[in-house]
Structure formats: structure tokens, C-alpha cells
Amino acid sequence: MKLLTRAILSLFFRLLGLCLGAFSLIFLVIEFLDKMRRFSRSNVEMGTIAFYFLNKIPEIASQVLPFGVLLATILTLGTLVRNNELTAMRSSGMSLHFISRPLLAAALLLSVLTFISNELILPVTGQNIRDIEESRLKRNEYGAVFRQQNIWFRDGSLVMRAQLFDPGTKNLKGVTLWERQGDQPLKRIEADEATLTPGGWQFKNAVVWTFRDGAQSEAPSSATLVIPLRLTLEELKKVADYTSNMGYFQLSRYVRKLKKGGYDVTRYLADMHARAAIPFSACVMVLLGMPFAVRSGRSVSSALGIGQSLAIGFAYFALNALLISLGHNGVLPPLVAAWSANIIFALIGIWLMLTLEQ
Secondary structure (H helix, E strand, O other): OHHHHHHHHHHHHHHHHHHHHHHHHHHHHHHHHHHHHHHHHOOOOHHHHHHHHHHHHHHHHHHHHHHHHHHHHHHHHHHHHHOOHHHHHHHOOOOHHHHHHHHHHHHHHHHHHHHHHHHHOHHHHHHHHHHHHHHHHHOOOOOOEEEOOEEEEEEOOEEEEEEEEEOOOOEEEEEEEEEEEOOEEEEEEEEEEEEEEOOEEEEEEEEEEEEEOOEEEEEEEEEEEEEOOOOOHHHHHHHOOOOOOOOHHHHHHHHHHHHHOOOOOHHHHHHHHHHHHHHHHHHHHHHHHHHHHHHHHHHOOHHHHHHHHHHHHHHHHHHHHHHHHHHHOOOOOHHHHHHHHHHHHHHHHHHHHHHHHO
């Protein structure tokens, strides 16, 4: 049995390596063609370009892993079917459930490794990518950036920090604005939220502190202020996905911080649970790939396997995106929205395997 398990896993991992390499190369080529013109216009050095795409590899590998696992499962079992090895196994009394154990164990290991990579590697490589894009591609001293779990924006002598940008209302929440002259503070403004108006950003329920020679010279006063910052909604939308490279635990800390500030964290809770759910889509793909490969029998080919993998994979990710968007809007509980696609497709795979056993 150990020899059989090693043979199945050896074939699976060889095919998985080929699938991941092919899918990753396609994504890298598309990304290269998309970014190369911008790099050329900005006169970015080749070393920086190479470093940029090197940091893209972990993100791309994480994205294509479910497709790779699904295709490798279909091709592995297709090879066993064509060589009559699967028939021999089942004739000797082995069930599909038994044959699937090595593949499920391998997928579980890959899921755990992906989760660890998303926690330890992706935040670092994502930050490296953002640094290159902000410093080399934007060439804009007025760009908004996300640092230390806050949005920062500089406009001449004004420096603004916001705890949150709400894409739904297009408002900034928990805003603090400093006005400086050299190293000396002149004014500090704190507001519950800020809204973009034709005249500038309107600070609501603002409290203003005025300083002279570094010391407070006037008592704080409340007001609704309009400040003409050169910050656009388009710029904020670019940093609206600042949580995309956060891992589960980093996002959990960010959610706790927002909760303490009294902000609505439904959107980020859905993203946080999705960080745990999506890596385990590899296990779901094995459950789906096995019955499709066995049902296709000897007709399984590389072209058919790729077609089936893309169709199943896109169906899974389309449903997953829809459910998570419902979680963002509060239609579904965040935990349910994040895990529903995994549960639905896993049940479909289990049901298909049971029908094959019968």
C-alpha cells in the first residue's frame, strides 16, 4: 500500500509542478505586458523590474494553486484510468475513497503551506510591490499610502491620517490633519469623518487645536471645515484594497483596532474569514477532480482536463466572489460568506464520488 501511495503522489506532484509552472508563467507574461510600458515611461532600472516580478511570484502561485491542484488531480487519475491501473485497484477491493486519501492528504498539506505563506511571505512581498509602485511608477508626492494600519496623505505643509476609507459611502473615517511650518506644528484637526465636496474635503464634527511655538495657544473649538486637499477618490480607490495582502492574523488585528474605534467592520470580517477559507480550496478541488476524471474514463486528455479545470475553477471562484460580496454588504454573516463556496463544492464532490461508488 505504501508503494502504491508513493506512486500516486509522485505522479500527482510531477503533474502539479508542470501545471503550476504553466499557469504561473501565463500570469507573469500578462503582468509583464501590462506593467512594462509603465516601467519604460518611468525609466525604472532592470534590477528593480526583476525584483518587482520576483515578488509577484508568491502571489501568483497562491492564486493559481487551486487550478493546478484540480488539473493535476484530473490528469493523475486520467493517467491511471488509461493505463488500467485504476481498474486494477478497484478490482482488488480498493474504493475511490481509499484511493483519494493520498491526494486529499497532499492537498491538505498544500493548503496549510499556502496559509502559512499568505501569513509570512505575501505581506512582505506585497509591501515590496507597493513600495516600487509608489516610488517608481507614481512619481507623485501627493499620493495616498497605507502605512501602520492607517491611510496617510501629504499635501505641502498638510499631513493627513485616516483610520478607514469606506468605499460604500466614499467617506474617510477617524481623520486627523496636521498643518506644519517646518518642524513646528501650527494646527491639528480631528474629525469623525471627511467627505469630498466641490470645494474640497469637508471635515464633520471637527475639533481644532491651534499652536504657537510648539505649545497650544488656543482652546480647541468645534466646527465643520472644508479644506482644499489634492486628494481624489480615484487615489483612495487605489489604496482601498490595502488589506488585500494582509494575512489572517494581521487582518484580525486591524479588525480589532477598527472595532475599538466604533467603526463597521463587516467588510473586513468577511475578508478575514476568507483568508482562512480560500487556501483550503485545494482540498475542495481534489474532491471535485476525482469524480470528473473517473467519469471521463479513457477520454481524459490534457485538453479536456484543462477545459474541465478552468470551467470548475471559474465556477468556484465566481460563486466565492459573489458570496464574499454578500458578506461585505452584510447580507450574509461574514463567516458563512467566506466558507459557503468551499462547503457547497465539497458536498458536490462528495455526492459525485458516492454515485460513482454505487
